[in-house]
Amino acid sequence: MKPRDFDLPDADVAWCPGCGNLSILRSLKATLAELEIQPENLVFVSGIGQAGKLPHYIKGNVFNGLHGRSLSPATAIKAANPDLIVIDVSGDGCMYGEGGNHFMHTIRRNPDITNLVHNNMVYGLTKGQASPTSQRDFNTPLQVDGVFLEPFNPLAVAIALDASFVARAFSGDRKQSIEIFKAAINHKGYALVDIFQPCVSFNKVNTRDWFREHTYYLEDDHDPQDRNLAFQRATETGEYPLGIFYQNPDKSTFEENLTVYRDEKTPLYQRKLDKDKLRALVESKR
Amino acid sequence: MPVFLKEEDISIVLCGEAGQGIQTVEVILAQAVKQTGYHIFSTKEYMSRVRGGENSTQIRISSDRVASYVDRIDILLALSYGAIDHLKDRISPNTVIIGDPEHIKSARESENISSGLNANFIEIPLMQTAEDIGGIIYANVIVAGALSCLLDIPKEIFDGLISDMFARKGPEILQNDLKAGEAGYTLGKGLMESEENQVRLSLEAHSTVRDELLLSGTDAAGMGCLAGGCRFMSSYPMTPSTPLQAFLAGNAHDFELVYEQAEDEIAAINMALGASYAGARSMVATSGSGFALMEEGVGLAGMTETPVVIYLGQRPGPAVGLPTRTSQEDLNLALYSGTGEFPRIIFAPGKLEDAFTLSQQAFNLADKYQIPVFILSDQYFADCYYNIPSLPLEEVGNEDYLIKTTPDYRRYLITHDGVTPRGIPGYGEGMVIVDSDEHDEEGHITENLEIRTHMVDKRLKKMDHIRKDALAPELVGSDDYANLVLGWGSTYWPIREALENINKKGLNPDSRKTSFLHLKQVYPLHSSVTDYLEKAEDVIILENNAQGQMANIIQLETGLEIQEKFLKYNGMPFSVEEVEKRLLQFMGIEDSGPDGHDKPSGEVL
Ligand SMILES: Cc1ncc(C[n+]2csc(CCOP(=O)(O)OP(=O)(O)O)c2C)c(N)n1
Ligand code: SF4
Numbered sequence: 064m065k066p067r068d069f070d071l072p073d074a075d076v077a078w079c080p081g082c083g084n085l086s087i088l089r090s091l092k093a094t095l096a097e098l099e100i101q102p103e104n105l106v107f108v109s110g111i112g113q114a115g116k117l118p119h120y121i122k123g124n125v126f127n128g129l130h131g132r133s134l135s136p137a138t139a140i141k142a143a144n145p146d147l148i149v150i151d152v153s154g155d156g157c158m159y160g161e162g163g164n165h166f167m168h169t170i171r172r173n174p175d176i177t178n179l180v181h182n183n184m185v186y187g188l189t190k191g192q193a194s195p196t197s198q199r200d201f202n203t204p205l206q207v208d209g210v211f212l213e214p215f216n217p218l219a220v221a222i223a224l225d226a227s228f229v230a231r232a233f234s235g236d237r238k239q240s241i242e243i244f245k246a247a248i249n250h251k252g253y254a255l256v257d258i259f260q261p262c263v264s265f266n267k268v269n270t271r272d273w274f275r276e277h278t279y280y281l282e283d284d285h286d287p288q289d290r291n292l293a294f295q296r297a298t299e300t301g302e303y304p305l306g307i308f309y310q311n312p313d314k315s316t317f318e319e320n321l322t323v324y325r326d327e328k329t330p331l332y333q334r335k336l337d338k339d340k341l342r343a344l345v346e347s348k349r
Numbered sequence: 350m351p352v353f354l355k356e357e358d359i360s361i362v363l364c365g366e367a368g369q370g371i372q373t374v375e376v377i378l379a380q381a382v383k384q385t386g387y388h389i390f391s392t393k394e395y396m397s398r399v400r401g402g403e404n405s406t407q408i409r410i411s412s413d414r415v416a417s418y419v420d421r422i423d424i425l426l427a428l429s430y431g432a433i434d435h436l437k438d439r440i441s442p443n444t445v446i447i448g449d450p451e452h453i454k455s456a457r458e459s460e461n462i463s464s465g466l467n468a469n470f471i472e473i474p475l476m477q478t479a480e481d482i483g484g485i486i487y488a489n490v491i492v493a494g495a496l497s498c499l500l501d502i503p504k505e506i507f508d509g510l511i512s513d514m515f516a517r518k519g520p521e522i523l524q525n526d527l528k529a530g531e532a533g534y535t536l537g538k539g540l541m542e543s544e545e546n547q548v549r550l551s552l553e554a555h556s557t558v559r560d561e562l563l564l565s566g567t568d569a570a571g572m573g574c575l576a577g578g579c580r581f582m583s584s585y586p587m588t589p590s591t592p593l594q595a596f597l598a599g600n601a602h603d604f605e606l607v608y609e610q611a612e613d614e615i616a617a618i619n620m621a622l623g624a625s626y627a628g629a630r631s632m633v634a635t636s637g638s639g640f641a642l643m644e645e646g647v648g649l650a651g652m653t654e655t656p657v658v659i660y661l662g663q664r665p666g667p668a669v670g671l672p673t674r675t676s677q678e679d680l681n682l683a684l685y686s687g688t689g690e691f692p693r694i695i696f697a698p699g700k701l702e703d704a705f706t707l708s709q710q711a712f713n714l715a716d717k718y719q720i721p722v723f724i725l726s727d728q729y730f731a732d733c734y735y736n737i738p739s740l741p742l743e744e745v746g747n748e749d750y751l752i753k754t755t756p757d758y759r760r761y762l763i764t765h766d767g768v769t770p771r772g773i774p775g776y777g778e779g780m781v782i783v784d785s786d787e788h789d790e791e792g793h794i795t796e797n798l799e800i801r802t803h804m805v806d807k808r809l810k811k812m813d814h815i816r817k818d819a820l821a822p823e824l825v826g827s828d829d830y831a832n833l834v835l836g837w838g839s840t841y842w843p844i845r846e847a848l849e850n851i852n853k854k855g856l857n858p859d860s861r862k863t864s865f866l867h868l869k870q871v872y873p874l875h876s877s878v879t880d881y882l883e884k885a886e887d888v889i890i891l892e893n894n895a896q897g898q899m900a901n902i903i904q905l906e907t908g909l910e911i912q913e914k915f916l917k918y919n920g921m922p923f924s925v926e927e928v929e930k931r932l933l934q935f936m937g938i939e940d941s942g943p944d945g946h947d948k949p950s951g952e953v954l
Contacts, residue, residue, distance in 0.1 A: 074793075106774050108623070111785070118782075119793050124774035125782040126626050127794070128619060129649055135583075135616040136623025140774070142607055143581060143627035147775050168612040323605050331580040332628025332773060334605050336747060341576055344600065345740055348562045 064099050066092035069122045076120050083234035083260030084113055088120055090237045094244040105148050108137040112154035112188045114181035131161025134169040141174045144330035145318045149176040156186045159195040159215045170226040170253055174317040177247045177254045183262035184269045191265030217257050218297035222309050227252030229309040233278055234260040235271050246307060252316050281306035353445050353548045357412045360421050364405035364436055365428030367398055370489035375406045377493045377510050381502045382410050383563050383736050386554030390415040392733040397672040403435035412553035416735045417842035420924040426492050430455045444468045449475040471546045478532050487529040494533020499550050561738050566730040569701040571596035573708025575604050576745045581624035581631040583609045583617040588672050589728040590634040590662035614639040618646030622655045628751055628773035630712050632658035637666045637679050644686045647721055651691030653783040656715035663727040665920050674920030675728035677838055677893035683723045684872055692812045695872040697725040699841025703869050705740045716750045718811050719771060729922040730839035754779030760792040767810030819875040826864030832936055833885035837868040837899050840891050840923055847928035856938055863936055879907040889913040889935045
């Protein structure tokens with residue numbers, strides 16, 4: 064397959080020129096093409112924000128829901144039909160702010176979905192307020208004294224909760240991003256990819272150059288199965304490592320644990336009411 | 350002390366602290382009574398705590414069908430020090446209070462109640478007997494045994510039920526429970542044969558009752574959900590919706606459904622919508638505050654036209670209100686939940702058969718119109734049990750509204766009736782695109798204001814057909830009435846029984862003059878509701894809320910104002926007696942009945 068197999072010719076892309084989201088979109092199309100995934104089997108789930116609009120610019124099924132809530136429908140879509148490939152696309156505010164509780168509990172559930180979080184350290188769509196990942200001293204019209212909260216560290220939190228796949232990418236490096244996306248989608252279980260992404264309109268601090276200067280890739284011999292080490296690397300600040308921090312291939316997924324699929328893999332919509340069982344249940348009350 | 354005799358319809362109330370196993374007695378007795386061939390109704394009221402407090406269960410046992418709460422207490426079994434005080438407003442000179450000497454003594458000594466409490470006390474050595482068997486935890490089974498004996502319930506039936514219930518707790522506990530039952534029968538026999546404190550009950554058993562169903566409101570709704578093809582439920586525990594969650598979780602294996610306890614109600618409804626998008630018939634169950642958290646998700650269902658069934662077990666608010674009590678206060682919340690304008694259906698079952706049928710139809714209609722459909726229940730309805738001959742299983746028919754998509758599939762294609770054939774991802778070659786933002790026919794986000802108008806029209810157009818599909822209200826009584834009593838949801842039986850009593854007592858010379866209209870679909874209303882109302886000279890509505898929410902909706906929908914309202918909102922259901930009294934006033938008949946230990950608990954507007 065070719066990346067353009069995922070093009071939507073009539074899409075009215077509403078992102079600013081130069082936005083990191085555009086690179087992520089291109090990398091994602093290339094990833095899906097390389098993995099030969101059929102758009103009919105693909106479901107993009109998103110919340111609200113600039114990142115959340117991505118599914119409208121790529122070919123596939125789409126559930127674009129509420130701000131912060133994308134992981135709940137994503138989990139349930141996979142649970143209702145495990146044959147589908149589910150990719151959740153959200154922003155840092157959407158995922159870690161409004162959706163923080165769901166982020167935590169989705170890691171615990173471990174559905175086999177991929178979670179791409181466009182982390183531009185700012186709220187883009189609502190025009191430049193602080194996000195949970197905004198760095199200290201970041202000034203905005205709402206944070207008039209500058210941000211004085213500790214930035215949320217999604218990787219460290221995910222590893223602490225034993226998320227089954229935790230990685231960080233940088234939108235400006237498409238080649239490496241594609242490799243990380245491929246590994247995330249191929250991974251069985253919940254896969255978090257936090258993607259550093261410049262917002263050219265509202266984040267004048269964490270720019271493309273800033274990300275380039277403040278990131279580097281984990282060494283080739285980094286062992287992603289070493290959870291303590293992964294946690295330690297995830298807490299590095301100043302210079303931020305990129306790559307696959309942690310992977311736990313041994314965890315069972317949410318769907319695997321559902322008894323409905325123990326003997327039969329049929330998606331839920333194909334199952335019909337067994338009237339005899341219903342009658343037996345009613346009769347048991349006599 | 351006079352001999353206590355009671356025939357036909359007996360109201361027994363058991364009262365004790367949480368943790369004393371009163372609900373166990375309720376379950377055993379309800380089954381035993383039904384298996385013996387008597388009609389049974391039970392309902393509980395309880396405090397929001399796991400230990401202590403005062404909780405009571407009413408068990409009505411009757412030669413005829415019964416299905417409603419009454420204030421009257423014929424026999425009170427007091428299992429705790431506070432029991433008598435807790436129920437003093439409902440104790441009359443005809444009440445027989447049976448209890449341990451200690452508990453009765455403390456009640457007699459209490460200033461709070463001793464004055465004016467003119468009941469018959471019978472002491473039985475409950476606690477001592479329990480201690481002798483192995484501990485006071487056996488008191489509940491002793492009480493069950495004593496009552497069973499008084500009710501002439503065959504000992505084999507009783508022992509069978511005890512064995513079913515306690516076998517899994519191990520042979521020692523089972524043996525003790527059987528012994529406790531035995532001791533209870535002995536105490537019961539003592540009362541039947543006593544010279545001074547004789548208690549004699551006489552009821553007519555019907556063999557047909559033995560084969561009937563004994564269900565709670567929750568059971569009936571739960572079976573309806575299964576009948577409707579529910580495949581996915583995500584919810585967060587909240588009284589009184591938790592029993593329905595437990596019912597479906599408990600049947601998940603047999604009926605191939607997924608139950609997931611979400612991290613909160615927001616996740617719950619968003620999960621249900623995700624599963625529904627993927628084609629699974631989905632639902633949530635919650636109560637007021639939990640539903641308040643779901644509201645944005647209701648709007649999402651409206652915008653994305655994703656079917657979902659919402660079971661809303663009402664209890665008093667605002668906020669956490671009275672967690673374990675009953676109310677009909679969240680009608681407005683259901684009706685107006687979610688941003689913007691979109692169609693919905695709201696059902697409110699009043700009897701078990703309705704709970705089954707409406708729940709099943711909720712899933713069908715949610716799928717047919719791709720909308721949220723509500724089942725408005727409440728604590729009283731969810732927790733009450735009674736026997737019915739059967740459920741209309743034969744009428745269950747689930748339509749399949751899913752289509753296989755073609756490559757040019759458009760999820761929001763504008764059609765003449767507003768309903769687009771519904772595709773789901775992975776079934777067919779098309780893309781299924783849904784969006785919480787306004788969207789075009791394909792489902793892609795748009796800010797085109799013309800498309801916006803068309804999409805609003807498309808969604809609202811469904812309302813015409815939803816109205817045509819609306820379920821007719823049930824008229825109880827002659828259709829040649831002058832007075833009309835209106836009720837909705839769980840008030841069905843108390844109103845119906847009150848009217849029947851008035852007629853039976855001959856207080857109403859022209860019984861045809863007053864009829865009862867029960868609304869089970871509360872939104873949108875069936876077109877006949879206007880006709881029924883216009884025909885009546887006088888109308889009264891009864892609601893378990895303070896503002897007459899249903900009356901207001903009726904006015905909004907029909908333009909007709911209901912002047913008389915009987916509203917109760919102290920957290921308890923309407924009792925037959927208070928309804929009777931109020932209806933006599935409404936009908937212009939003096940209340941001449943002697944059973945006037947009524948305390949007004951709400952406002953009479
Ligand atoms: C419940 C709710 N609250 C607030 C909003 C407004 N809102 C829309 S997007 C957004 C923040 C988006 O930020 P982020 O998730 O970082 O995404 P970005 O736009 O930067 O990609 C907010 C607050 C909303 N749509 N819904
Ligand atoms: S506001 Fe920022 S995140 Fe949004 S499109 Fe523009 S550059 Fe990208």
